[in-house]
Amino acid sequence: MTSSNNFQWRRDRDGLGVWEHRGKVAVVGYGHSPVDRRWDGVNLDTSLGAYTIMACEKAMEQAGVTIDQVDGIVCCDSHIAGGSGGSASNWAPRPYFDPPYDSEYGITLINAQWLINAMGFKNVRFAPTGVPTIGEMMGMASQAVGDGVCNTCLVIYPTGNLEGRYRRGGENADDFARGARQWTVPWGNHGGNDFINIFPHNQYCLKYGGEHDDLAPFVINQHKNGMLTLWGFNYNHGIEPISVEDYKTSRYILNPLRIWDCDRPVNASAAYLFTTAERAQDMKSQPVYVLNHSQHNFRFRTTQPDLDEVEMWTDRQAARMYEGAGLGPADVDIFNPYDGYSIMTQFFLEGFQWHGVKRGDAFAFYAGDISVKGPHPFFSSGGNLGNGRTRSAMYTDSIEQLRGTAGDRQVTVRAETALCAFTTPSSGGWLMLGKYQS
Amino acid sequence: MTTLISFDIDGTLEVGDPPGCITLDMVRAAKASGCIIGSCSDRTVSNQQRIWETAGIAMEFTVLKHQLDAVKEQFPAEDYYHIGDTDLDRQYAERNGFHFLLPDVDVVQLWENGN
Amino acid sequence: MPKVIPVPDELSQPFWDAVNERRLVLQNCAACDKLQYPPQAACQVCGSADGLEWKEVEGKGHVATYIVIEDGRLNRRMPDQPYNLALVTLDQDPTVNFYSNLPGVPAYQAPVGAAVELTFEEVAPGQLIHEWRVAQ
Incomplete structure (x- = not known):
């Protein structure tokens, strides 16, 4: 096992130049478990552990890779409810189950060691601990394969959600605010990307002259794309597309943030298989190539990031990605940024200037044709809003679009490069994929 | 004496996600006893209406969770109840002059006692 | 209902002590002449910890x-x-x-x-x- 406390692998600085392994690493498989709203606490076949095993098996099966051939596992041992999840976070103090479900691992958490034991991997030589979220994991695996640390690497992102209300309890039930919370919680901000992004979003509307509900076409389009994603939550659970009226009459969470601006926490797992471009030629799936990866972790300069900071951060993210991939905005065909809250997506769209969208242009762009069959198939995955908070739709859709296997979501424009991410304006990571190595 | 009962769906009704302890038969019984009944949920109105159509229960109202004020305005009654499973249900109920009930054994008892 | 109560720590104690005296003091980096809030262990501009001092602001x-x-x-x-x-x-x-x-x-x-x-x-x-x- 390797600790990931060494962050030298990250590409998290400006001006790093073209990635040294550009086109030499490939994604050769992916797998999704079913996406449930929550685990019922009873059926171990639908537990986070069982779903993670299922996702790994599908990813390996797609590429024709056996367990013995996997020598790298990058798995995030956090879970979706987060540090303030309170009663939603942990299974304990309820009694555990028979092995391998005899601890939090397999139920609310997954890590590489649990998977090695549960699935019987024998030849893993790269299994870092303390791995961050999928936004960085995809880059970490790409770099590890490129550097030769491992040759065939599974990336696994489990997103657990137990019965109970997300973010209820825990620190949020405390009468006291400790640590960083002393600067936010006394006034009502309990943390999260909804709070972080709603203020810059308001400033955006003031600066560029839009209204919050100008997000409606984007949110509705995410739901439409989600209904075309056969593995996603919305498609499989009868979630009906919403109308403009549904959106505009929905209740507020953090006014002006509406309930439909927020993604839906789910219980699911996704896996991706990375290998060298050379080895990928012998596998049964069509490879897509990693053209660059990039990470960022910008520090807040004060209590609350403002629009200027968010725009500066996303400009720098774009510059890093484009430089490392040797590409520019006009070269990107598929664009799957992040939409855990709809209010942050315009910052990415404009920062990366996809389809020529500049600062202040996003709402007008949303009002145009952004459908997958149109000229500007923005966010063809449907993202979290259309599929549940798996944080993986952006990656899977990008792979499928480049392979030409996206089914009813397949875009009609060129699909040779794709940008995908799990990121917020301040932290996360991006991945640039290509249909071709160069 | 007219009583109005508003039902949350998810976590409250047996057809909710997660399922709650209020059965559709209990909803039917409330209607049969002369109560004004409806649903009040974060689900879209069209989705709520589809649930009731499928169940074959004619509801007097189907509104969003923050619209209990409109229900009270539209339907005169002596007593207003909202049954829901979250703190937010309680907030909206109390803010709009509804008695708030959690979907638990005590509520089920009310039906069993014929109240 | 009352608000959630902040719990001072070693770094923030001077800040909250001042607040309890009805004064607003922020960290100021002597080298950068830059105010900083919330308090941090070092100046976020120059990285210096030595130059940080508490300064009352209007x-x-x-x-x-x-x-x-x-x-x-x-x-x-x-x-x-x-x-x-x-x-x-x-x-x-x-x-x-x-x-x-x-x-x-x-x-x-x-x-x-x-x-x-x-x-x-x-x-x-x-x-x-x-x-x-x-x-x-």
Whole structure:
């Protein structure tokens, strides 16, 4: 096992130049478990552990890779409810189950060691601990394969959600605010990307002259794309597309943030298989190539990031990605940024200037044709809003679009490069994929 | 004496996600006893209406969770109840002059006692 | 309902001590002459820890924008919903900002762009927090 406390692998600085392994690493498989709203606490076949095993098996099966051939596992041992999840976070103090479900691992958490034991991997030589979220994991695996640390690497992102209300309890039930919370919680901000992004979003509307509900076409389009994603939550659970009226009459969470601006926490797992471009030629799936990866972790300069900071951060993210991939905005065909809250997506769209969208242009762009069959198939995955908070739709859709296997979501424009991410304006990571190595 | 009962769906009704302890038969019984009944949920109105159509229960109202004020305005009654499973249900109920009930054994008892 | 009570730590103790004396003091880097809030172990501009000193600032600011918390997750504040959460910039250095519930301003009626001045609110016996009210 390797600790990931060494962050030298990250590409998290400006001006790093073209990635040294550009086109030499490939994604050769992916797998999704079913996406449930929550685990019922009873059926171990639908537990986070069982779903993670299922996702790994599908990813390996797609590429024709056996367990013995996997020598790298990058798995995030956090879970979706987060540090303030309170009663939603942990299974304990309820009694555990028979092995391998005899601890939090397999139920609310997954890590590489649990998977090695549960699935019987024998030849893993790269299994870092303390791995961050999928936004960085995809880059970490790409770099590890490129550097030769491992040759065939599974990336696994489990997103657990137990019965109970997300973010209820825990620190949020405390009468006291400790640590960083002393600067936010006394006034009502309990943390999260909804709070972080709603203020810059308001400033955006003031600066560029839009209204919050100008997000409606984007949110509705995410739901439409989600209904075309056969593995996603919305498609499989009868979630009906919403109308403009549904959106505009929905209740507020953090006014002006509406309930439909927020993604839906789910219980699911996704896996991706990375290998060298050379080895990928012998596998049964069509490879897509990693053209660059990039990470960022910008520090807040004060209590609350403002629009200027968010725009500066996303400009720098774009510059890093484009430089490392040797590409520019006009070269990107598929664009799957992040939409855990709809209010942050315009910052990415404009920062990366996809389809020529500049600062202040996003709402007008949303009002145009952004459908997958149109000229500007923005966010063809449907993202979290259309599929549940798996944080993986952006990656899977990008792979499928480049392979030409996206089914009813397949875009009609060129699909040779794709940008995908799990990121917020301040932290996360991006991945640039290509249909071709160069 | 007219009583109005508003039902949350998810976590409250047996057809909710997660399922709650209020059965559709209990909803039917409330209607049969002369109560004004409806649903009040974060689900879209069209989705709520589809649930009731499928169940074959004619509801007097189907509104969003923050619209209990409109229900009270539209339907005169002596007593207003909202049954829901979250703190937010309680907030909206109390803010709009509804008695708030959690979907638990005590509520089920009310039906069993014929109240 | 009362607000959630901040728990000072070693780094923040001088800040909260000052607040309890109805003063607003921020870290200031002597080398950069840059104010810093919330407090950090080192200057976020130059990285120096030695040059940080506490400096009292004038309690004047402006409302940059605001939201209304209608469905928050803090148990202690749920009975207050809906309530304003404003972003206040400090006039002395507008890159420094604070949260405020704008006491006295009804929900949904926060005056964006308005001048505000420092006030203090007791959240527990002997524990104040800094707040901002619309300037008269």
